Amino acid sequence: MRTFARLTVIWLMSMVAAGCWDNRELDEYGFVQAVAIDRQDDGRIKLTTHFYNPSSKSEGGEGAKSAQNSKSAQKGINIRTSGDTIFEAIRDIPMKLGRKAKWDHMRIILLGERLVRTQNIGEVLDYFSRDHEPRGTVLPLIADGDAGEYLEIKPFIEQTIGQQFKKMETDGSQYSAKTSRVPLYELAIHLKNPSRTAAVAYIHRSGPGGDVVISKVAFFKQGKLAHVLEEKDAEDRTGSRTEAPGRDRRSEAGEAGRPRNRHPDLQKESEALETARARLGRSVRPHPVPGPGGGSHAQHGVKRRNAVRYEGEEVAMYGKMVCLLVLGAAMLLADGQALREAGRRERIVYGALAAPLLYLGLLFVTQWPWPNLDALFDLLAAPAKRIVGGLNPAASS
Amino acid sequence: MNRGAGSAAAKQDRIGSVQMAVLFLFFMTGSSIVIIPAPLTNVAGNGAWLSLLIAWAAGALLLACVLYLNRRYPGRSLFEYGREALGNAGTALLLAPFLCVMFWHVAGIVIEIGLFFKSTMLKETPTYAVNSVLLVTIALTVRAGLEVMARMASVFLGLMFGAIVLVLALVGPLYHPEYLMPVMPDGIGPILNAAYIAYGFPYAELAVFAFILADVKERDSAKIGKRLYLALAVNGLTLLVSVACSIMVLGPLSGDLKYSLYQLARLIFIREIIERIESVIGFSLIVGFYFKTSILLHILVRALGLAFRLPNERILVFPVALLCLLLSLTTYTEEAKMEEIVSIVWPLLDNLVYVAPLLLIAAVTALRGRAGRSRGRDV
Incomplete structure (x- = not known):
């Protein structure tokens, strides 16, 4: 029975994975x-x-x-x-x-x-x-x-x-x-x-x-x-x-x-x-x-x-949401059993990861320009540019 | 699948030193082979291979430092080195940014894969679809454990290096050795600049191996140094040859085209029989990206486990992978920004966050060691 279920899942996945995204003949x-x-x-x-x-x-x-x-x-x-x-x-x-x-x-x-x-x-x-x-x-x-x-x-x-x-x-x-x-x-x-x-x-x-x-x-x-x-x-x-x-x-x-x-x-x-x-x-x-x-x-x-791209934005948002939900559900399904048996520390860390997950998921779906890691990294851009300029004066000009 | 993760005290995987060296080679070569020739030739022109040598030498020094720590604290990882040398608070302060940046590091490689597909083969497929499928595969790989990954690595290594050799051999008719001259028309500046890029990516990144070198089987750990150096040498040679070959084919154009190796594959044309093979080559090269990300995700999860002293860290693989996926989809979504971080910000960032703590711990260890020895003599 299990084997049959697995084969079905594999078969379904291969049906979906074969072929290109935009489905052109x-x-x-x-x-x-x-x-x-x-x-x-x-x-x-x-x-x-x-x-x-x-x-x-x-x-x-x-x-x-x-x-x-x-x-x-x-x-x-x-x-x-x-x-x-x-x-x-x-x-x-x-x-x-x-x-x-x-x-x-x-x-x-x-x-x-x-x-x-x-x-x-x-x-x-x-x-x-x-x-x-x-x-x-x-x-x-x-x-x-x-x-x-x-x-x-x-x-x-x-x-x-x-x-x-x-x-x-x-x-x-x-x-x-x-x-x-x-x-x-x-x-x-x-x-x-x-x-x-x-x-x-x-x-x-x-x-x-x-x-x-x-x-x-x-x-x-x-x-x-x-x-x-x-x-x-x-x-x-x-x-x-x-x-x-x-x-x-x-x-x-x-x-x-x-x-x-x-x-x-x-x-x-x-x-x-x-x-x-x-x-x-x-x-x-x-x-x-x-x-x-x-x-x-x-x-x-x-x-x-770009204007043409924009019309597809709502469809894209829907696709993103589906993608995220499917992945999240798969994760919980896979981890559920193990999580119940896991120790207290594991559960705390697992739970702590949920907070950034939700925040980033929101950013991903809505595309709101809220702060992310890249804003933090960009703080280093100015000194990094100075280093590059020092090494190679031609690059800074 | 769940059994390994479910059993409360899963024994930590141990691998042989050759397997560790193969993983290391994959980690160093995986994504850089596709990405690095273009920015290097763009900045340094024909001197790109010189910059690569400089960066490689810096990488070799860093590896020496990692190996020194591994020798001084046998069987222990970077966190334990830190606790020993700097105490708990100091370690937490130094290594918290390390972990944060590693999250983005995994995401960064996935962003690069997404960009590669977006601009070469899968133009219409949305990035999130590409990245999700990749990260699911990566997460499942990591979930399988270090031992399984090490066994897989030898197969994939053949595939990736086979593809590289194949491309470089098949574009043979297009080589113009005269494109290699002159080497330094604009002086040393551009060369140093390109060396800075190549040092940041991939060579400074090898610091993360300080977390898993202790996972080598004990009876094998004496040989690890020699084998890692051999892997580093193979990596340097491969990158050097691909940089030189892309200059020999594309000449002054090589800095303008991204993904040099893939571009070379597009030019292969042998008697209407062997042509348009770039997709096959492209997918073989993607194996390198995939495997590098898997290794890094494994290291990240292992490091999280060590940081929070979790007996069974494998349960964290999926949420961490999902977090990395979301980071890859929300940070640096513009290609130009991504290029800027790889060639300008990343080298500074990984030196501050990866290399500096490592050097500090090594320095403290060395000083204490000397002090300890002299005290020992006095008594």
């Missing part, structure tokens, strides 16, 4: 394959998000050609949204798609040239490097003209256009060396390095047929697009960095160096860039300072997110 999400970000004429961000369509397996019935057409058309869906910030544009996706966007499996990020000439690429990509879903291994690409248009193209050898462009960039840089392959996390490293330069692959149309090509290298200086290196020069650049194609995963400059110790790689890099520029007979064009861009918008986004 795979088909409740739209899986993002690629995203394109542009700046519109009115200065707002235009977001084109390319989703994978899993329900396009049905074939047959129609003629071979139309079936193929409709199939490739259905494989991916483009959703266009816009907003003052990327975050705002992303929020609007569900109302056009009917599913929440899931970013884990994103292949590429296309950035319109116009956008990255006027706004810091670090600000633009901030959402993707901070959110928990997109990976650091996603590939950013700079697009000639309107980035969103590239997502209209049908994939020709891969299943989706996102995977198509990803393979074009990785294999193109590996075997032809006329472009670079820098994933998002490496781009973030480059933007932090002493020279503040970064090189990103470039996508454009070329030839009479207007075929899409990923070649050339877009150079960033202080986060803004400064220059696009032509194919030949991109190849020379790879050569000058004495690297075999396919080993282009090294950083673009002396990554670990602080300003006063220039890394040899960095020297080489800037020399290569200079030669390339001299050959082109062009200099780096200065660019206008962006308007009141990213910062304030980003804050706006955060505020809105």
Whole structure:
């Protein structure tokens, strides 16, 4: 009987514990394959998000050609949204798609040239490097003209256009060396390095047929697009960095160096860039300072997110209460027998613990800002800061 | 489950010295392996490993002090040392804050686990759900007793160190040894600052072991010193390697990303077969947090039992755990505040509350010992 009761409890617990908290199924999400970000004429961000369509397996019935057409058309869906910030544009996706966007499996990020000439690429990509879903291994690409248009193209050898462009960039840089392959996390490293330069692959149309090509290298200086290196020069650049194609995963400059110790790689890099520029007979064009861009918008986004959180507050309070009661009841149930048999001292200490338990339980459920241990600890903050300042004068400033 | 706690005079668990060393290794490495590389590289940049060495040396000295007291008062714990050296009132005055801070210390590790889950894997799950499940598991572990924990530790140790080695091996293709240079571009200041952080967490925390070193089996207690030092050396080496490896992969970015080891696991990509393994790694690393908290909760309950001279302290496990859970949910709920306490306030706090009483007791013991010896000679 006891065994049966125990097994039942274990079974019930495993029923509850399996699965994620918010109870989502795979088909409740739209899986993002690629995203394109542009700046519109009115200065707002235009977001084109390319989703994978899993329900396009049905074939047959129609003629071979139309079936193929409709199939490739259905494989991916483009959703266009816009907003003052990327975050705002992303929020609007569900109302056009009917599913929440899931970013884990994103292949590429296309950035319109116009956008990255006027706004810091670090600000633009901030959402993707901070959110928990997109990976650091996603590939950013700079697009000639309107980035969103590239997502209209049908994939020709891969299943989706996102995977198509990803393979074009990785294999193109590996075997032809006329472009670079820098994933998002490496781009973030480059933007932090002493020279503040970064090189990103470039996508454009070329030839009479207007075929899409990923070649050339877009150079960033202080986060803004400064220059696009032509194919030949991109190849020379790879050569000058004495690297075999396919080993282009090294950083673009002396990554670990602080300003006063220039890394040899960095020297080489800037020399290569200079030669390339001299050959082109062009200099780096200065660019206008962006308007009141990213910062304030980003804050706006955060505020809105908090506002959404707030609506769930009452539900959260209820959940907390249930959690606390269940734990408290379990504790008394488990300890009841032992407590009755325990000595006087044990009972006194047990009872004494009940007072802070009740107080903290009240604080937890109601979130009242009453004094807690952290207020006590914070008394030490001032002397502790003085110690840190003494050890490291740079930290206190 | 209740039988052990129910019998009035439960015999105190005793463990071997190797088991104690394994617990000690877990306690020192458990949560720091995930957390410490990020603040160190953030403050000291490429010199983070130097700061770690400095902090480690300070930790080794502190361990020497703990072992000295253990040798001088064989079979007794910190409370009894204190009563012997300073008398009842002095001990109560010194060790009451010690106990209070230990409550928060347990909560603090649980807060860190909650933050880790919140920012990496379980974004939508409310913190209280994560923390409750964890603390229930921890409380049940502690309730099972020190012997059971010591036996569990060897299994989990394999799991955690296996995960660490796996990550560091699989990110192999991404290593750039040149990221390690220059070591000290901004002078010694940042290095000292980072050493202060690493000394506060985890090295000064080893003072709490003064409560349970006496629980080593008597026939084994002679070897405890050597084994604890070995554990400390393994811990130092592991932390050193993970700091160096995260610098070699992430370069100047390593200070900007929290949970370096987990971030490295996210970057693992081997031929479309081994990728997205970070969740598996993440959960193996959580074992370290879980076990460290269990050890600390055990020490806390044991210390409460010693302080109030309870014959059977195990009955206190659940209320103490619940209290710690509530503390973890009500103090430092903002991530930025938590970061500030770990890197600025905590080192001062645990030195004042953990290390200072210990040093005082050791100093009094040493002086008395000398006085006693010289008196002995005179007579």
